[in-house]
Amino acid sequence: MIQGIVIFLWLLLCAVQDARQRQIANRLTLGVALLALIYLFWSGTTWLGASAAQGLVAFALALLLTLPGYALGRLGAGDVKLLAALGLATDLPYVLWSLIGSAVASVAWLIVAPRLWPLMAQGLRERLQYLAPGASTKLPFAPFLLMGFGFAWFWIH
Numbered sequence: 822m823i824q825g826i827v828i829f830l831w832l833l834l835c836a837v838q839d840a841r842q843r844q845i846a847n848r849l850t851l852g853v854a855l856l857a858l859i860y861l862f863w864s865g866t867t868w869l870g871a872s873a874a875q876g877l878v879a880f881a882l883a884l885l886l887t888l889p890g891y892a893l894g895r896l897g898a899g900d901v902k903l904l905a906a907l908g909l910a911t912d913l914p915y916v917l918w919s920l921i922g923s924a925v926a927s928v929a930w931l932i933v934a935p936r937l938w939p940l941m942a943q944g945l946r947e948r949l950q951y952l953a954p955g956a957s958t959k960l961p962f963a964p965f966l967l968m969g970f971g972f973a974w975f976w977i978h
Contacts, residue, residue: 824868824869824870827868828869828910829967829971831849832903832907832967835963835966836963839951840948841950841951843961844897845899845902847899847902853910857876858909867911869911875913876909879908879913879915879916880908884908887900894959914973915970915974918976920969922972923969924969925972931954934953
């Protein structure tokens with residue numbers, strides 16, 4: 822339970838930084854990936870208790886699913902590192918459900934944002950400028966991955 826909260830808080834930090842700056846610091850992505858990898862080899866399990874093999878499969882799948890998006894310019898390097906670190910810390914179902922949830926959340930945002938954005942306080946709109954409707958064809962990924970992980974955690978846990 823506490824490990825899931827730690828992952829959620831880490832994703833929250835990444836989401837806030839991505840929404841505000843359109844990038845995620847390597848300390849947040851590579852740092853957690855390194856800690857998750859050390860924990861994986863030290864304990865033989867991921868932070869959420871899956872076997873080391875499951876964590877490594879989730880890591881490999883995260884790379885397999887995100888590297889094409891990076892190559893096509895749809896995902897940033899931070900997004901790839903973020904999902905890879907999530908794979909090392911969790912397992913395959915969490916990675917898959919987090920991705921599915923992030924896709925649903927991003928589509929929902931694209932539908933709701935044009936109506937919701939004008940109602941938001943100006944200061945909040947300025948802080949979250951990269952989430953503005955029509956601001957870019959490439960929305961920040963981390964806020965939606967946070968929502969996807971929340972969905973996965975609720976669904977799996």
